[in-house]
Amino acid sequence: MPKKIRLGILGGGGDSLIGVLHRVAAHMFDSYEIVGAVFSPEHEESLDFARAIDIPLNRVYKDFDTLITEEMKLPESERMQVCSVQTPNFLHFPMAKKLLDNGFHVICEKPMTTTYEEARILQEAHRKAGTVFAVTHTYTGYPMVRQMREMIRAGELGKIHKVDARYYQGWINPIIHDRSKRSTVWRLDPEKAGISSCMGDIGVHAFNMIEFTTGLQIKSLLCDFNYLYDDNQMDVDGTVLIRMDNHVKGVIRASQVATGEENGLAICIYGEKGGLRWEQERPNFLYRLSDTQSLQVYRPGHQYNSELALDGTKLPPGHPEGIFDAMGNIYRGVARAIRGEAYNSGEFPTMTDGVRGLNFIEATVASHKGGNVWVDLD
Numbered sequence: 001m002p003k004k005i006r007l008g009i010l011g012g013g014g015d016s017l018i019g020v021l022h023r024v025a026a027h028m029f030d031s032y033e034i035v036g037a038v039f040s041p042e043h044e045e046s047l048d049f050a051r052a053i054d055i056p057l058n059r060v061y062k063d064f065d066t067l068i069t070e071e072m073k074l075p076e077s078e079r080m081q082v083c084s085v086q087t088p089n090f091l092h093f094p095m096a097k098k099l100l101d102n103g104f105h106v107i108c109e110k111p112m113t114t115t116y117e118e119a120r121i122l123q124e125a126h127r128k129a130g131t132v133f134a135v136t137h138t139y140t141g142y143p144m145v146r147q148m149r150e151m152i153r154a155g156e157l158g159k160i161h162k163v164d165a166r167y168y169q170g171w172i173n174p175i176i177h178d179r180s181k182r183s184t185v186w187r188l189d190p191e192k193a194g195i196s197s198c199m200g201d202i203g204v205h206a207f208n209m210i211e212f213t214t215g216l217q218i219k220s221l222l223c224d225f226n227y228l229y230d231d232n233q234m235d236v237d238g239t240v241l242i243r244m245d246n247h248v249k250g251v252i253r254a255s256q257v258a259t260g261e262e263n264g265l266a267i268c269i270y271g272e273k274g275g276l277r278w279e280q281e282r283p284n285f286l287y288r289l290s291d292t293q294s295l296q297v298y299r300p301g302h303q304y305n306s307e308l309a310l311d312g313t314k315l316p317p318g319h320p321e322g323i324f325d326a327m328g329n330i331y332r333g334v335a336r337a338i339r340g341e342a343y344n345s346g347e348f349p350t351m352t353d354g355v356r357g358l359n360f361i362e363a364t365v366a367s368h369k370g371g372n373v374w375v376d377l378d
């Protein structure tokens, strides 16, 4: 049994949304051990949380810079090998950059940075570091999303011609209509979230899902945002027309004010030989549509699935795979990469996905602000 990988956590404290997902994912395949952290900007809060989850306190640092300084003093055999960045968006770039510059592997939440320029700087730092870098577009870790990717790669849909990804949430509806409430949410603060709320937070997942499953790149887009109020600087809803390679066209729809919607991510890919449809709120069903045959439903765990999908399934068919499993699969892929073991490129999103994501977010803002014009991606 290889030794556990020494993992440091940045953000993801007891008050956070996403921290528990990362911690469970890291432990799912017994590959990681959390050896230290900065869970919060308040040291006492970090220490309290470390006590609550029983992490040794001597490596719970007062801030990120201290973490780097102190960890670099340790022998390599004890030092954190990988750090997972789970803070609000504006901290991803400075943290990930310094980690790479000091030779750490990095797992980074999305959006990878707050600007495309930062993303490209990070890409260069990563090239120099040569370490493993993963961006946690969690949904790519679901077995049925992996199955979708593998079926498309195997040509089962033939030539792709239409894509449709939708990510609808409603949680900003109770907040957006009250100006004082708006200012309490970091996702509506450009200083903390970056230039976009809705596209930066969830539209970018939909974008990534399209490129992950089809293997094609979005070449240009036209975006129309809704801000709901003139004094609100951040989009809370948007519709994006997209053009990809080879006459493939489609749409990305994202909303944080789709009243009553929970986490409604859905993706449909249509080709000359058939279509595939997957919905995040029913993740164990992958629908295959055909002109000539009855509807087929793929389910996780069955031997008819691809190797990549089966690798992401732990229990026999009928035991639902959920969001924790999806993130666990991503962490397992990263562990394999850190250990120098063989892995499938579909096991985790990379720096390239992170850079593409920022290219997408900035293009949507440029398109909307330019008067709903077509904008090319690099």
Ligand SMILES: NC(=O)c1ccc[n+]([C@@H]2O[C@H](COP(=O)([O-])OP(=O)(O)OC[C@H]3O[C@@H](n4cnc5c(N)ncnc54)[C@H](O)[C@@H]3O)[C@@H](O)[C@H]2O)c1
Residues within 6 Å of the ligand: 010, 011, 012, 013, 014, 015, 016, 017, 018, 019, 038, 039, 040, 041, 064, 086, 087, 088, 089, 091, 109, 110, 111, 136, 137, 138, 139, 186, 201
């Ligand atoms: N992959 C996904 O599906 C997914 C889902 C939700 C959130 N996210 C991303 O995860 C990140 C965090 O989102 P969240 O909803 O958990 O945010 P959150 O506000 O709930 O939690 C942020 C955490 O970061 C900590 N933090 C803030 N400043 C810090 C600092 N200077 N040093 C150390 N810790 C600090 C806070 O104390 C808190 O524990 C965001 O980038 C978000 O886009 C990704």
